[in-house]
Amino acid sequence: MSEDEMTGTTTSGTTTTDTTTADGAAGETFEERYRDALLPVFGTPQKVLARGEGVRVWDTDGTEYLDLLAGIAVNTLGHAHPSILAALTKQAGTLGHVSNFFASAPQIELAEKLLALAEAPEGSAVFFANSGSEANEAAFKIARRTGRPRVLALSNSFHGRTMGALALTSKEAYRAPFEPLPGGVEFLPAGDEQALADALAPGDVAAVFAEPVQGEAGVQPLSRDYLLALRRLTREHGTLLVLDEVQTGIGRSGHWFAHQAVEGLQPDVMTLAKGLGGGFPIGAVITYGPEVHDLLQPGQHGTTFGGNPLACAVALAVLGTLLEDDVLAHVRTVGARFTADVLALGDPLISEVRGAGLLLGIGLTAPIAPQLAAAALQAGFIVNAPNPTTLRLAPPLIITQADLDEFVAALPGLLKTAAPEGEN
Template identity: 50%
Template sequence: MNLYERFENAFMPNYGVPPLALARGEGTTVWDLDGRPYLDFIGGIAVDSLGHAHPALVEAVSKQVATIAHTSNLFLHEPEVLLAEKLLELLKEPAKVFFANSGTEANEAAYKLSLKYGRATGRSYFVATENGFHGRTIGALSLTGKKAIRDQFGPFPVEVRFVPYGDADALAQAVTEECVAVFLEPTQGEAGVVPPPDGYFKAAREICTSAGALLVADEIQSAIGRTGHWFAHQADGVVPDILTLAKGLGGGLPIGACVGFGFAGTLFEKGDHGSTFGGNPVSCAAALAVLDNVDLDHVNRAAELLWSGLEGVRHPLLKGVRGRGLWLALVLNEPVSVKVQQAAQNAGFLVNALQPDAVRLAPPLVVTAEEIRSLVAALPSILTEASHG
């Protein structure tokens, strides 16, 4: 029995059986069980910030796990304090941090934090965006505007009003003095790496401030250098009330964070929230290694090269490119993203069929110019194979 069959026999069927089994990785290259290499242009869904087996990450995790791997939240440890301090240094705003294990848990913390505010101020409903994605636990799923994954698990504990993403007028109409909070992604990730119109996030800040609602920036995918800034909201000159982080923060180790700015950082009282594993020493050590080794200048140079290369590709199947930084989507003229993903894999590249007409690219932030040029050069033949497949 091969590994795929063993997987199918042992696991619940919610993932199906993944099409490829990976054995190891180094830098931006991974190898399958047969020893075939692939250039990784999805990076564990924007997680592997430093690529695979980065020496600094290996050293930090190995050293920490050999020192103390777990304390629970009954005791504090230095790596969690160092990491919180580092995040606050990069955010450059007064704030306080809560560590979790994942993006959905970070959004659960933001959801509960907002509920405390709403109940203290007599507010009754939330606003989020159509096709937005904030996680799959019940609280986070309440705020997720994707009917296919949401509707079968209702009813939900609070009222959430969904508005079209990028429509500032619709947002202004939806946010009243009864609104608790607005949950927004600076760029919608799972919807297809969809950036909003210029000025949208700043307008959202003004709308929330005027109505007294909290602005929650879900940066699970967009932060930690992915868009060329430490945090995507910084490019808009906007400070949210609550920020959520995960994915790229741990570089492959599970960690999430909920950051409350100003008064929002003091809403939780002792016992209001917690996590046994959240902020454990090993994940914090990994995150510190990530923050010490992400080079924003390199990210921006690589992003410029990738964008210019992809925009120079002419093919009947390729409609265009959208996104920010090293986080973008190839937009197709036909709903054949799965065929593009398979054709790319056949050519030795890992990409992600995100939507029927959109293929996500989110390579490790250490991707090289040579690796970018190799994908760009191979893309026309990949698209041709997908067109004829």
């Protein structure tokens, strides 16, 4: 299924746990209660999960699963990590929410830490939100403040589901039900330098939005050359380069931010969320340098919950643990080994492994990814099919080589289960 939403019924089984409690009618399952109580925007849930520990979760029937998706690149440190529990408990005992009429020490410390990790120059700043969509909404408003009318995004992009973020998202099926969307957005073919140069030539483009790795497109990395062309051409035309690192940031690629793998590539604006809070909702926008710093003036944007002490304390714990345990080096090592091991299987249904670090897409030679994800779930592995020919893995960054080996060993059998007769 695609993004942080299920967009239809699944092919995997569901639990049938009896939920005869004070909160549910006699004999009613969790699935039935879900159907009756929640809007049907996510389709039918695959399972009802009850608890997690490390890189494993258990459903309400007690079945155990190896979590190779981490809530779609969110649970950086896995489930119930001691550092997150300690930070959350300690902060909840002092300040939980104060509104943005006031500041808090965790908010200031987290902003300073992010600026340092981003290697942002003097005059850079942070705005805290609650999600990736909210972060991209703020970046869109920053672009509007340049006074230029046009904004460029890329084919196969995904920037969120709120109206502004949706206007930057290329998939027609997501956009069409909600048009008219905020205007002025044009889509370019990802990777086409000439199309980029032609679009920027009039000199009236406010910003170009791009994901270093397009996760919802099936884990499709933008090439180093194209990323450098983005930076060079936007700078030449006075256009902001906005890098959406919602899925790729906070160590997911083996670098703090995926663009840092390309020497000389620094955005004007970067958006973050997902892994920053390790499961606690938080998003962030980083502006680079004094020229971008003052585009949004007091009163032109805001948030009630953004930057709240609880979220910031948890994010500080996530960053601190990643630093102390040298997790980024671990991500690079196990990601490279997993890629090599999957390719070494030599299965004709596997064409490639794309991505970076622990954001990986297994390319398939047949459109069986949904069936493969369903077979994996039945076998105790949580993965995702962002499109029919890609299986996506974005596990907790603390996953071990042994955990990944377990999935590699099971993969040939899963492919046989998923493949139509005669395709394997």
